[in-house]
Amino acid sequence: MSTSPTTPPAPETGSDDMPNLDFAGTTPYEDYVQADVLTHLQHLRSDDPGEMVFLVTTQVMELWFTVIVHEWETASRALREDRVPVAMAALRRSTHELEALNHSWSPIARLTPAQFNAYRAALGEGSGFQSAMYRRMEFLLGDKSASMLVPHRGAPRVHAELEKALAEPSLYDEVLRLLARRGLPVPQEVIDRDLTQRYEPSQRVEEVWAELYADPDRHRDLVDLGEALTDVAELVWRWRNDHLVATRRAMGAKTGTGGSAGVAWLEKRARKNVFPELWTARSHV
Numbered sequence: 001m002s003t004s005p006t007t008p009p010a011p012e013t014g015s016d017d018m019p020n021l022d023f024a025g026t027t028p029y030e031d032y033v034q035a036d037v038l039t040h041l042q043h044l045r046s047d048d049p050g051e052m053v054f055l056v057t058t059q060v061m062e063l064w065f066t067v068i069v070h071e072w073e074t075a076s077r078a079l080r081e082d083r084v085p086v087a088m089a090a091l092r093r094s095t096h097e098l099e100a101l102n103h104s105w106s107p108i109a110r111l112t113p114a115q116f117n118a119y120r121a122a123l124g125e126g127s128g129f130q131s132a133m134y135r136r137m138e139f140l141l142g143d144k145s146a147s148m149l150v151p152h153r154g155a156p157r158v159h160a161e162l163e164k165a166l167a168e169p170s171l172y173d174e175v176l177r178l179l180a181r182r183g184l185p186v187p188q189e190v191i192d193r194d195l196t197q198r199y200e201p202s203q204r205v206e207e208v209w210a211e212l213y214a215d216p217d218r219h220r221d222l223v224d225l226g227e228a229l230t231d232v233a234e235l236v237w238r239w240r241n242d243h244l245v246a247t248r249r250a251m252g253a254k255t256g257t258g259g260s261a262g263v264a265w266l267e268k269r270a271r272k273n274v275f276p277e278l279w280t281a282r283s284h285v
């Protein structure tokens with residue numbers, strides 16, 4: 001019997017070496033992954049063929065930021081409950097995720113100014129500076145700032161999430177509280193600090209880390225925690241530097257689409273140390 005060209009072939013069911021082809025509605029893969037939604041979020045603004053990879057790389061990085069925030073929130077909660085191994089597992093996952101995040105610079109790391117200019121105007125005033133998920137990462141690292149909520153006033157859900165993150169202890173606050181509960185002399189004013197403000201380095205906290213590192217067998221799990229945090233700090237610093245170099249290649253010293261001085265502003269941001277005393281304490285061990 002011949003099949004008319006408009007009739008789809010009957011699904012090959014019953015063969016045990018074939019995956020299922022026949023689903024009543026959308027596929028179970030689609031129901032879980034929402035690939036149809038994800039792969040139709042690329043609304044290009046120029047005719048330049050290079051814009052697609054710029055947009056998708058940015059979207060991929062937003063997804064990694066989301067995963068990393070999830071890990072650091074898991075780690076913070078676990079530390080609050082004195083479950084150090086659970087926190088360590090989340091932090092270790094996050095270092096692999098940060099590596100994947102950093103590798104995703106590759107397709108756009110070497111744009112020439114002419115290549116970037118081909119779609120730059122189409123970005124208007126859009127800038128990664130307005131990324132709320134990146135801001136949540138910075139808040140979790142202790143770099144709090146109420147003014148960073150201002151760009152998000154028009155987006156209630158995002159604004160509410162950021163406002164909550166601003167008031168909550170950062171990952172580093174939870175670490176220092178744990179050290180205090182373990183009997184280490186973390187100053188009370190550090191424990192009671194205003195959580196909505198940027199964490200400022202403390203010499204006495206530096207002394208606590210130096211003491212821990214000098215005698216690693218006394219508090220093995222806390223030194224391991226310090227090293228896991230140092231891995232995180234190093235990889236965040238690498239992201240900032242890779243961003244800085246990609247920006248310098250693509251636009252030299254021009255001002256940013258977000259209105260900053262561009263590379264000069266990013267250089268200042270990249271100089272900031274994440275978990276500062278974990279770096280400075282090393283000089284005293």
Ligand code: HEM
Nearest residue numbers: 058061127128129134246247250256257258259260262269
């Ligand atoms: C080669 C491509 C890129 C260039 C030339 C570039 C340029 C810039 C510039 C000049 C700034 C400073 C703010 C401004 O005035 O706009 C900035 C900030 C930022 N960009 Fe990019 N960017 C690029 C790619 C990306 C990508 C793919 C992401 C991923 C989401 C991203 C995320 C960010 C973030 C989070 C900030 C704020 C950093 C902070 O607050 O310290 N950028 N970018």
